[in-house]
């Protein structure tokens with residue numbers, strides 16, 4: 483858990499750093515070419531954006547507020563998803579968490595009994611960049627008995643790469659992709675992710691201190707970060723694909739994301755989004771494309787194309803994670 487948290491913070495830092503560097507170069511570019519740009523050159527925004535909501539690190543992840551259990555979190559989450567007609571939502575499972583998270587098996591059973599789906603997120607949340615393709619493939623295979631046992635007749639052959647890392651070399655990327663394809667898997671890509679897990683520890687601290695003002699700030703900053711990520715991702719998609727593509731949002735089943743889900747779904751609706759299943763979204767031809775390039779940092783689907791084509795990232799607001807980590811200390 484500690485190791486994973488450290489890696490997650492590092493990933494958020496690296497993502498932020500990459501974006502900042504990109505933002506600088508785009509600002510420079512805009513400064514030089516602003517006069518030359520016309521309204522006609524601005525791609526039009528898709529009037530009816532769609533998104534599939536997905537969750538990683540099932541059966542349970544994140545610190546719990548005092549008095550709450552992972553089973554409570556799972557019950558709240560599925561009840562909110564069902565209230566919004568989001569049965570069939572995919573949750574990506576690490577089999578090793580069933581033993582290490584108190585109530586893990588029950589939490590997973592609640593997810594499935596509510597009509598949600600599960601997919602493979604590797605047995606141990608293995609990082610591909612620091613492991614061989616063979617070890618990674620073994621870790622995928624090790625997760626299958628659990629998926630078979632819990633998923634039964636469901637289509638669980640969807641794979642979500644831990645840390646969104648698909649291999650630092652093109653050889654490794656190709657090897658794992660070939661393995662996935664041979665074993666009938668589709669890759670569960672991600673276009674929207676704002677590191678939703680980063681708010682959870684601060685939320686637990688603020689709950690313990692009963693600091694309602696700080697919790698209100700956390701809620702606002704979470705929604706602001708989500709809104710900014712959506713705007714940026716859509717802009718990146720226009721840069722990469724020449725249009726906005728159906729989106730896949732990555733969330734985690736933490737207590738804070740569970741609490742925020744109604745507001746987050748409300749934000750998406752306000753922005754015109756409607757909800758589709760993962761397979762509906764990925765039936766868009768854009769998802770048949772592949773950078774076929776190694777990447778140390780991995781990242782979102784469109785982000786990997788941004789990197790492989792050396793496209794400058796759109797400008798970003800200052801990183802909220804530093805401020806969040808200091809709240810209620």
Ligand SMILES: [Zn+2]
Nearest residue numbers: 538539644645
């Ligand atoms: Zn994960």
